[in-house]
Amino acid sequence: MTIELIGILLIMGATMLLAVPLGRYLATIYRGDTSWSDFLAPLERLLFRLAGIDPTREMRWQQHLLALLTINLLWFFWAMLVLTTQGSLPLNPDHNPSMPADQAFNTAISFLVNCNLQHYSGESGVTYFSQVFCLMFLQFVTAGTGMAACVVVFNALREGTTEKLGNFYNYFVKSITRVLLPLSLALALVLVFQGTPMTWEGKMSLVTVQGDTTAVSRGPAAALIGIKQLGTNGGGFFGVNSAHPLENPTYLTNALENMGILLIPMAMALALGYYLRRPRLGWMVFGVMTAGYLLLQLPTLYLEMHGNPALTAMGIDQRLGALEGKEMRLGAPASALWAISTTVTSNGSVNAMHDSLMPLSGMNTLLGMMTNSFYGGVGVGFLNFFVFIIVAVFISGLLVGRTPELLGKKVEAREMKIAVIIALLHPLLILAGTALTAYLYARNPADYAGWLANPGYHGFSEMLYEFTSSAANNGSGFEGLGDNTPWWNISTGVVLLLARYLPIIGPVAIAGLLAAKKYTPESAGTLRLDTATFGLMVFFVIWIIAALAFFPALALGPLAEHVSIGY
Template sequence: MNTEILGVILQWVCLVVLCYPLGRHIAKVYKGEKNIMDFMAPVERFIYKVCGIDPEREMNWKQFLKALLTVNLFWFIWGMVLLVCQGWLPLNPDGNPGQTPDQAFNTCISFMVNCNLQHYSGETGLSYFTQLFVIMLFQFITAACGMAALAGIFKGMAAKTTKSIGNFWVYLTRSVTRILMPLSLLVGILLVINGTPMSFDGKQTLTTLEGATQEISQGPTAAIVPIKQLGTNGGGYFGVNSSHPLENPNAFTNMLECWSILIIPMAMVFALGFYLKRRKLAACIFTVMLAAYTCGIVISVWQEMAGSPQIDEMGIAQDLGSMEGKEIRIGSAASAMWGMTTTVTSNGSVNSMHDSQTPLSGMLQMLNMQINCWFGGVGVGFMNYYAFLIIAVFISGLMVGRTPEFLGKKVEAREMKIATMVVLMHPFLILVGTGLASWLAARNPELASSWLNNPSFHGLSEMLYEYTSSAANNGSGFEGLSDNTPFWNITTGIVLIMGRYFPIVGQVAIAGLLAGKKFVPESAGTLKTDTATFSVMTFAVIIIVAALSFFPALALGPIADYLTF
């Protein structure tokens, strides 16, 4: 068997096998049950004492959201100040200047909302100080916020009738101390062993074989890369992200980093089953997500390994597949695998340039983010699927003449309205943003030429991808787009905010509203939600509501690009 294909299969197996025990551990952490990380309890108690937090205090869904939004606002102000002033701060041996206000706004918002859309080059756009105390810090906080929100939803779903969905601060702290930090330390050690730098020295000046001098950036890379992947953050320490040989040195680190992207989102689905004691429901949800993810991998790997038909017509062999924008040490299959993995989550890191991948691969990457619930980011991935579940329950109940119920709670008009708004906000943000950018580009050809690296269909795809990535809190880009301008910094910043907080508020509100309703025991008339039939129904709702909303835009972009490829 082709060794590249074998590597893809091995990574897929490692994800599926290891996410189950991790899911069990996550459920124990959030339920407060005994687990292997209990030795962190004194550290947690110290944090609660210093911050004035009462860990025993229960919150309703409104108090829960208030705490979540407040901590995000605080860190946004913190990040803005440090990014603008980084030129005067310590740990800046390379003398990198502060960011402009519009770029700092985009950078700060991007990392606050777990997107990490980088309109700057990592090694030249930030100092070591801001890499650690803004970027790395935010990558822990924003991932933990998403996980804490899902933990609150878990509690609301598990309770028969309650006004409380837990304590946000406890969930936030445990997400860091018992899940993100231990895994990050493990991955970081493996990266250091394999050659990823971990130092505070400035650039190295080396002499090449040709006799020229070259400056090599380094720094505390191994501290930042693990949480960038595990927290589905994706913000590269270097400008070219994980295609850089110091950020991703070899085939093993490539598999390790790609595995790190998806292991927690996958485990979160099984954590739902353990928390609710409904493993069959979790298995049905996991199967739908895994099937969609696997289909994307198969198609993309086939496309990238097949190479370009135009080059075939020229009689040039493409034994390595389509290698434009890819690293030889990684290969076309592993690049395709990473592209699918990073876009089914809200990670956004890259080990190749997505702008150079074949049109169908680019379309699938966009479609993953446009659907935005195939595993998704840590915590928020299942939360997006949860909104589709509510819609599927309501529609299915009407179709078969049964009362729409989910986990013993009646789904009524109020929950449906919120779920519908959450689901429709995503295509609204993407299509309106792309339409505005396209209109401006059409009216001003000079502006279009300064933005776009490619004309026609592919140029539209570059703009569509940018807003898709922003709304999905992904952060990857086609990179043919010159996006560090006030227009792109501000408009994508607005999309980032709306794409992150509107769904979280809506989904936590649904969970809180359902938790407060009277529990209705299952009966012969109850609609079963843990069956293959309902799984297919949910999949159909996702495809009809989410995927088809984007078909006209995809037809004008990557599909048209493919037909002329």
């Protein structure tokens, strides 16, 4: 199995190599420079004409946010409408019912905020119409929303003083037509040739070789899987997501889907540098993100390949690693690679059951979501990182005793207040949510017995994971949790909303405020951001704010379980 590690390293390396040209390409199209993809310009012009939008109209940061929030609100109503009536809509060959209101609320919000937490199972909980016209639609547009918001921040960091930050619809539509659609199409086409279904036929009943009757679910899966991987959405077509042998049929599809998870988030970090024509800055961001990612990835690979010590004690051959909740065609190393890829990026698709990961692997997936800025979601990953940059600039400024400056703009009290509120919002939502739920459970364990699939420390981890995943807009789960209840649907729904929009509004506001300030060209006394020293500073700020806040909770869950399991 050790030889598989070479394959894993090659997959990681190939993704990074592809991210460099993609980062350049992103910068080119967002700057509006000429690019090979300009053949799509007539299509975009047609879209804008039909929508009655002038894509050249410059917007201030407030207008950007207003445009973003308005269109998002509209999508929420569309999603609620489809999900609560899907039973009577067309494209429902399996006759699946409409969703009850609380489940529809949770699902609509969770796809609206690019989280894709799923309190339903794809085979029985939604119809093909919902999968395509509601869920897949939201996977495209919410990824586009995140990328557009990120470009507004890029734009605001340019030299000079301005209030005009480009056009929201322009960034948004280009993200879809020039990036998400072509890449999703490429991935979807590989998938259909590897055996993933793309059909409107319902499930097929058959009698197996040894005579059992079963039915095999199918559907228009390939198209959805393409965008689900690339848009850091993660909401799978089938219940078990990419662990399902039709959703992820071979090791090749697994490698490509895994690359799809990381590609755009990596490229977005590099795009910052190319966009501002400060490539070193992009590399600083990318370097910090990669260091954080590897710090979580490498131990997880080791732990999953090492197997469960409690099973080794029974004399079970675990030469292939820990296999509970894993698929044989993928194996333990590729499952460990995916587990961290999907949690550092807020993707949330899974190819193995996270509930059955080794305790410390589970902790690493949690930490990926708790930091939520090592690559992060498409667009929003950099927005989270940007908040930490602001905090690091401020602390560095205080350390050397001069006014903190970010790329020639003074960072003052107002920006700092926003940054700190956003940075602390994440731990607040996770810890308060988990604490409240743990209290409810502890007070009345008989009533809520259906919540937890595992007793003890691991049960606590299940609750912690659900809130972490919601607040990080990740969408993966310790799926043993009985989460389709009004409490879970509504509480995580609220967390999802706050954790999506505030971390977009905050950084865009900071960037907008900075953009309008007086620009002082860099001098010898300026704090240089594109250095390893500053990178290290950001790295520690992230760990101190985002990780240490969670240490007590992690000690009660995965750490305690690790110690109890017999390592």
